[in-house]
Amino acid sequence: MRKTILLTGGAGYIGSHTYVALVQAGYEVVILDNFSNARADVPDRLEVITGAPVTVHRADVLDKQAVAAVFAAHKIDAVVHFAARKAVGESQTIPLEYIETNCTGLVNLLMTMRDAGVFRIVFSSSATVYAETEDWPIPEEAELGYASTYALTKLMGEQIIRQVAGSDARWRHGILRYFNPAGAHESALIGEDPRDIPNNLMPYIAKVAVGELPTLNVFGDDYPTPDGTGVRDYIHVMDLAEGHVKSLDALMAGAESHIVNLGTGKGYSVLDMLASYSKACGRDLPYRVTERRAGDLACYFGDPAKAKALLGFQARRDLDDMCRSSWAWISRRSNMRGA
Numbered sequence: 001m002r003k004t005i006l007l008t009g010g011a012g013y014i015g016s017h018t019y020v021a022l023v024q025a026g027y028e029v030v031i032l033d034n035f036s037n038a039r040a041d042v043p044d045r046l047e048v049i050t051g052a053p054v055t056v057h058r059a060d061v062l063d064k065q066a067v068a069a070v071f072a073a074h075k076i077d078a079v080v081h082f083a084a085r086k087a088v089g090e091s092q093t094i095p096l097e098y099i100e101t102n103c104t105g106l107v108n109l110l111m112t113m114r115d116a117g118v119f120r121i122v123f124s125s126s127a128t129v130y131a132e133t134e135d136w137p138i139p140e141e142a143e144l145g146y147a148s149t150y151a152l153t154k155l156m157g158e159q160i161i162r163q164v165a166g167s168d169a170r171w172r173h174g175i176l177r178y179f180n181p182a183g184a185h186e187s188a189l190i191g192e193d194p195r196d197i198p199n200n201l202m203p204y205i206a207k208v209a210v211g212e213l214p215t216l217n218v219f220g221d222d223y224p225t226p227d228g229t230g231v232r233d234y235i236h237v238m239d240l241a242e243g244h245v246k247s248l249d250a251l252m253a254g255a256e257s258h259i260v261n262l263g264t265g266k267g268y269s270v271l272d273m274l275a276s277y278s279k280a281c282g283r284d285l286p287y288r289v290t291e292r293r294a295g296d297l298a299c300y301f302g303d304p305a306k307a308k309a310l311l312g313f314q315a316r317r318d319l320d321d322m323c324r325s326s327w328a329w330i331s332r333r334s335n336m337r338g339a
């Protein structure tokens with residue numbers, strides 16, 4: 001019997017890629033998304049990629065009745081929970097909205113799961129839950145902390161799930177702490193598609209590559225890193241998606257709850273990314289070095305050993321794969337808009 005997975009936020013960037021990986025792994029998948037940060041045509045594109053109809057419920061995780069109706073309509077076996085607000089800067093200006101969506105939304109979901117007798121959840125956490133450190137690679141046991149309301153909501157999400165799990169032995173959770181997701185599906189039909197000027201490096205470079213932004217601002221070249229620019233653990237979004245499948249497979253097979261990093265364990269600098277993207281798009285992309293961005297760390301990358309040992313997960317794709325797939329996606333998207 002195929003297992004049915006509820007994928008909240010399944011029309012978003014990581015959720016849509018995880019949809020593809022779950023379907024390919026043989027799961028039946030039901031998407032719940034309010035499309036607050038997703039394009040309306042994503043389900044059609046998922047249908048083209050997977051060659052099968054997509055089941056979508058346009059609903060808000062804050063609407064308990066609507067969430068319960070989805071559980072009533074399908075026999076859900078487990079949940080992969082992506083639906084959240086994710087902009088760090090915005091979380092500082094509208095903290096209550098972030099706490100509401102990310103924490104109250106999670107509580108609604110857990111209550112509905114409990115009432116429906118569903119006790120397996122894979123949760124999108126983030127490397128942002130680690131306290132600032134200069135001790136890399138960062139293992140899961142590292143000290144935790146938060147520097148933004150967004151990070152607080154992810155830390156609270158982890159704690160809520162663990163606390164609830166402690167009350168009833170039937171609960172099993174996979175808490176996945178992502179490092180920096182990048183790239184797109186090889187079909188170039190889905191990918192990251194920010195509506196505003198992006199804060200993150202890869203979507204910003206992508207917009208420079210298609211000519212929507214004039215030049216990349218490199219935030220500082222005097223960090224204590226090999227080329228002076230910031231170093232991060234970029235992970236291909238399809239590797240990340242496959243990490244969710246591994247976590248879910250483990251929970252469905254009766255494994256214990258786990259908290260793991262999903263990263264590559266390798267660091268790439270801003271200039272590495274720029275060089276790789278320039279190669280992918282076939283021209284040297286313009287950049288200028290500006291002031292450091294407030295709050296940025298020089299270097300940040302995770303220890304992937306626990307995900308490998310517990311789940312057999314290892315990222316397979318490298319920075320060139322991330323840049324090539326991002327370019328294929330963004331150039332196609334931009335041509336379609338121009339058409």
Ligand SMILES: NC(=O)c1ccc[n+]([C@@H]2O[C@H](COP(=O)([O-])OP(=O)(O)OC[C@H]3O[C@@H](n4cnc5c(N)ncnc54)[C@H](O)[C@@H]3O)[C@@H](O)[C@H]2O)c1
Pocket residue numbers: 008009010011012013014015032033034035036037038059060061062081082083084085086101105124125126127178179180181
């Ligand atoms: N992208 C990153 O760098 C990153 C890093 C670490 C963790 N995460 C986490 O991964 C998850 C997915 O991130 P993403 O990059 O795909 O973001 P995204 O914004 O592309 O996807 C989130 C999806 O959730 C939906 N959504 C938002 N609020 C909702 C609500 N109240 N009810 C129903 N649906 C709602 C949005 O429409 C969107 O489709 C989030 O939980 C995010 O915090 C992201």
Ligand SMILES: O=c1ccn([C@@H]2O[C@H](COP(=O)(O)OP(=O)(O)O[C@H]3O[C@H](CO)[C@H](O)[C@H](O)[C@H]3O)[C@@H](O)[C@H]2O)c(=O)[nH]1
Pocket residue numbers: 088126127128179180199200201202204216217218219220229230231232270293296297300
């Ligand atoms: O226009 C830009 C954007 C970024 N950078 C640099 O590129 C690197 C990566 O920056 P991102 O904003 O893409 O990623 P961060 O690692 O800084 O932040 C991300 O990862 C964090 C945890 O690692 C949090 O989860 C946060 O929400 C998420 O955006 C940093 O050195 C940054 O200074 C630039 O030089 N120019």
